[in-house]
Amino acid sequence: ETGVTQSPTHLIKTRGQQVTLRCSSQSGHNTVSWYQQALGQGPQFIFQYYREEENGRGNFPPRFSGLQFPNYSSELNVNALELDDSALYLCASSTGTGGYSGANVLTFGAGSRLTVL
Amino acid sequence: GQNIDQPTEMTATEGAIVQINCTYQTSGFNGLFWYQQHAGEAPTFLSYNVLDGLEEKGRFSSFLSRSKGYSYLLLKELQMKDSASYLCAVRNAGNMLTFGGGTRLMVKP
Numbered sequence: 001e002t003g004v005t006q007s008p009t010h011l012i013k014t015r016g017q018q019v020t021l022r023c024s025s026q027s028g029h030n031t032v033s034w035y036q037q038a039l040g041q042g043p044q045f046i047f048q049y050y051r052e053e054e055n056g057r058g059n060f061p062p063r064f065s066g067l068q069f070p071n072y073s074s075e076l077n078v079n080a081l082e083l084d085d086s087a088l089y090l091c092a093s094s095t096g097t098g099g100y101s102g103a104n105v106l107t108f109g110a111g112s113r114l115t116v117l
Numbered sequence: 118g119q120n121i122d123q124p125t126e127m128t129a130t131e132g133a134i135v136q137i138n139c140t141y142q143t144s145g146f147n148g149l150f151w152y153q154q155h156a157g158e159a160p161t162f163l164s165y166n167v168l169d170g171l172e173e174k175g176r177f178s179s180f181l182s183r184s185k186g187y188s189y190l191l192l193k194e195l196q197m198k199d200s201a202s203y204l205c206a207v208r209n210a211g212n213m214l215t216f217g218g219g220t221r222l223m224v225k226p
Contacts, residue, residue, distance in 0.1 A: 042216035056211045108159040
């Protein structure tokens with residue numbers, strides 16, 4: 001089975017620009033979540049998509065938005081980039097959401113490293 | 118709110134045992150995860166605890182006490198390849214993970 005793949009792996013943008021990051025979920029997974037990981041810190045939850053709808057959001061402003069497509073792949077869009085947006089953006093996929101038992105482990109991709117100048 | 122604390126850095130010797138602690142205060146609890154992350158790579162799943170007690174998986178074990186808001190990851194027979202960051206994360210009812218800052222473990226010969 002294929003894992004979670006993300007693109008691009010690295011990119012550089014300038015302040016005020018917009019960026020789109022892409023994620024293909026692991027085969028059989030229908031839930032995608034996005035995390036931001038600043039250098040030397042743990043990942044922070046941005047939002048989660050299940051069946052093409054956002055069903056959870058962390059403490060991020062509206063300029064962070066996303067989409068999930070019928071094949072469960074996903075995009076993260078960030079508008080009006082700021083210097084503090086420089087980070088590793090991790091996508092994770094899993095099966096199902098909420099109210100379940102068992103581990104339901106999140107499988108992470110290797111991330112997209114964004115540098116904002 | 119959620120608050121998860123773990124030491125920033127630890128150093129241990131090859132072949133030794135190391136214990137990485139994690140304390141948490143959360144508004145909802147639906148399991149605790151440990152992930153390993155090598156520099157520049159994806160976090161990879163190590164262990165999961167939802168009930169109190171010890172879960173053992175090869176050289177790695179993880180312990181949970183829900184009443185104390187406490188977990189630890191125990192690594193035995195340390196190898197150089199175990200040098201990595203170890204992330205403690207608590208899951209809420211919606212499968213959303215709140216991570217601690219990570220513990221960078223350096224294994225020395």
